Amino acid sequence: xxxxxxxxxxxxxxxxxxxxxxxxxxxxxxxxxxxxxxxxxxxxxxxxxxxxxxxxxxxxxxxxxxxxxxxxxxxxxxxxxxxxxxxxxxxxxxxxxxxxxxxxxxxxxxxxxxxxxxxxxxxxxxxxxxxxxxxxxxxxxxxxxxxxxxxxxxxxxxxxxxxxxxxxxxxxxxxxxxxxxxxxxxxxxxxxxxxxxxxxxxxxxxxxxxxxxxxxxxxxxxxxxxxxxxxxxxxxxxxxxxxxxxxxxxxxxxxxxxxxxxxxxxxxxxxxxxxxxxxxxxxxxxxxxxxxxxxxxxxxxxxxxxxxxxxxxxxxxxxxxxxxxxxxxxxxxxxxxxxxxxxxxxxxxxxxxxxxxxxxxxxxxxxxxxxxxxxxxxxxxxxxxxxxxxxxxxxxxxxxxxxxxxxxxxxxxxxxxxxxxxxxxxxxxxxxxxxxxxxxxxxxxxxxxxxxxxxxxxxxxxxxxxxxxxxxxxxxxxxxxxxxxxxxxxxxxxx
Numbered sequence: 140x141x142x143x144x145x146x147x148x149x150x151x152x153x154x155x156x157x158x159x160x161x162x163x164x165x166x167x168x169x170x171x172x173x174x175x176x177x178x179x180x181x182x183x184x185x186x187x188x189x190x191x192x193x194x195x196x197x198x199x200x201x202x203x204x205x206x207x208x209x210x211x212x213x214x215x216x217x218x219x220x221x222x223x224x225x226x227x228x229x230x231x232x233x234x235x236x237x238x239x240x241x242x243x244x245x246x247x248x249x250x251x252x253x254x255x256x257x258x259x260x261x262x263x264x265x266x267x268x269x270x271x272x273x274x275x276x277x278x279x280x281x282x283x284x285x286x287x288x289x290x291x292x293x294x295x296x297x298x299x300x301x302x303x304x305x306x307x308x309x310x311x312x313x314x315x316x317x318x319x320x321x322x323x324x325x326x327x328x329x330x331x332x333x334x335x336x337x338x339x340x341x342x343x344x345x346x347x348x349x350x351x352x353x354x355x356x357x358x359x360x361x362x363x364x365x366x367x368x369x370x371x372x373x374x375x376x377x378x379x380x381x382x383x384x385x386x387x388x389x390x391x392x393x394x395x396x397x398x399x400x401x402x403x404x405x406x407x408x409x410x411x412x413x414x415x416x417x418x419x420x421x422x423x424x425x426x427x428x429x430x431x432x433x434x435x436x437x438x439x440x441x442x443x444x445x446x447x448x449x450x451x452x453x454x455x456x457x458x459x460x461x462x463x464x465x466x467x468x469x470x471x472x473x474x475x476x477x478x479x480x481x482x483x484x485x486x487x488x489x490x491x492x493x494x495x496x497x498x499x500x501x502x503x504x505x506x507x508x509x510x511x512x513x514x515x516x517x518x519x520x521x522x523x524x525x526x527x528x529x530x531x532x533x534x535x536x537x538x539x540x541x542x543x544x545x546x547x548x549x550x551x552x553x554x555x556x557x558x559x560x561x562x563x564x565x566x567x568x569x570x571x572x573x574x575x576x577x578x579x580x581x582x583x584x585x586x587x588x589x590x591x592x593x594x595x596x597x598x599x600x601x602x603x604x605x606x607x608x609x610x611x612x613x614x615x616x617x618x619x620x621x622x623x624x625x626x627x628x629x630x631x632x633x634x
Contacts, residue, residue, distance in 0.1 A: 147192055147201075148251070149204045150210035150239035154321075156576040157346050158341050158478025161331065162214040167204025167236055167314075168257030168267070171412075175199050176271065176589065177596075179280050179295050182318060186243050186251075186295070193296065203298040203314045204236065204256040211239040211251075215259035218326035219333055220393030221443055223427055228333045228405040230393050234269065237322060248350065250322055251295070254315040255412050270310040271299060272581040273405070273632070277315055279580070280404040283572045289379045290583040291401040311585060319400055323347050325444045326393030332447035344451055352397050360462075366468045372399030374470055377437045378477035382485065383568065384513040385411040388420040388630060390436045392443050402512030406630035409571045411620045413506035413513040419574070421629040434478075438470045482518060484566045485517050487524070487552050489561040498547055505540045507581060512619040517567035517603070521560040524552070568602035574628055575620040 155162065165614050175194060183190040193196045200206040207213060215232040220231075236259070238251045254277075255269025278294035300312040323343075331340045348355055348365050355364035376399045380387065387394070388406035396402050406420035415431025423429075428436060445463040452459035482499045484493065506516060511534045519530035535541045552559055572595070580591040598606075598616045607613035619625075 147189060148208040148210060149241055151242065152239045155212045155214060158343060161217045161262045161327065161343065165215045165236060165259050166213055167253055169205050170203055170300040173199050173203040173205065175296065175301040176299050176313065177275060177297040178428045182293055182295050186241055199298055202296045202316045203300060203634055204253050213238050215261050216322055217330050218324050218393050220326040220391050222391045224528060232259055233262035233265055234267040247320065250319045252317040252319065252322060256314050268304045268312050270304045270306060271313040271585050274313040274315040275581055275584055276577065277404040279572055279577055279595065280407055282404065282596060284401055285570060286600050286602050288381055289401060290376055290399050292317050308541055312548065319402065320398045321350055323397040324393050325395045325440055326442055328447040338539060341451060347397050349382035361374060363462050364446065366445065366448065369397055369444065369469050370466055373437050373441060374473035375477050376401065377433050378474055378481055380433060381478055382481035385412060386417060386419060386430045387433065388423065388428055389632065390440065392440045394441045405632040408574050408630050411512050411625045412502065412510040419628060419630040421631050434474050441470060442467055485563065486548060487563045489553060492551065498551065502544060505544055506525060509535050509537060509540060511535060514571050515566060515619060517563065518569055521563040524556040524560040565603060569605045569617050570598050572599060572603045573620050574624045576616060579627055
């Protein structure tokens, strides 16, 4: 492998310098025929990188892993994980590499990471490769979540490898270049704990504090303060997921970041008809990671983090356990507060009233009973404030429940109707990555046609602004999925 000039990447690799024992140095597999499929110019600019270089053959060689940029130190990170409740002590990056870290134009440290770049020492029988479809799905989902204001990893590029990848059938291969504030996970701490090296565990915790929560450094007990911040950050994140109908699909502890960014968009999807039991993942046979279970699983994962780092809280085990428990049990109150604040905003409530929880829960029960599309409902509701109830009425096969609920909602909405409707529209998207549209774009891209992907990404980049009214060809991007995508639809991890 060759190198490129440092002028294109200014790496500063703190993870490698400070966390020996939590990675293996490695190199990507070289591929013969790389071809750029998708590129994120806006993110490249944010990272201080040259888009024109990265689109060139030399740049694409970097993005696919054929070339190691000067200053990069590619590693496969080590981590453990509870996968569907069962503990795997050694997972790690089986098909991914951290190239290094850069400081973006806003002064933030960001990881540059390859996914699908070949087997590593952590690969457990897999081929280490990735297919075009799952890598483009991660590109779509990350950009959609970013536009929706949800903390997320993002995709810089997807590069086709020219290889055929064996899955259920032969599929064209690809490598994703992912950007994250870090790839520290709950599973990273679990792995450090399995080594029984307390110095390593403390180094990891102190590194995470310095990188993500430097404000707790001066706390009386920085490690418990760190844990509290992670609990709060995850409560906020999962509340945001719930407020937009997002289902992660595989909330294993190795897929929960310390930073609070959404990561690893595998069998994820957005819910159409509201149902707390909605599951799309083909491997979630028991519904462990169903939409309505996500807060509970988030707290469960945070309990596993506490188990890994409890020894850092206090030398007295009983005191340390009590500290951890006190923080962990606060998750529900934190989550409920963030979720209710989000729901109030979605409904146009400008302040908090006792009884709001009942109004919201009764609405959700109504949406469930009537199988109402979650995303469409809130935009139709704001439209009704402007005097047009046709879309709202059309969503309900039986309007009796709606007619009983509406006066309670209107009694809580205060102020100028147009102003309230505009506020609602600022938090309720028109466009989300509807399952049928995503599948349509991925199927076409797998066959070499990127036009549907390009259109979908353009639509999702501005999710709160209603466009295309009267344009039948484009109006479909705001419409619920056909029934086959709401009943029996399955998503896949891509491994």
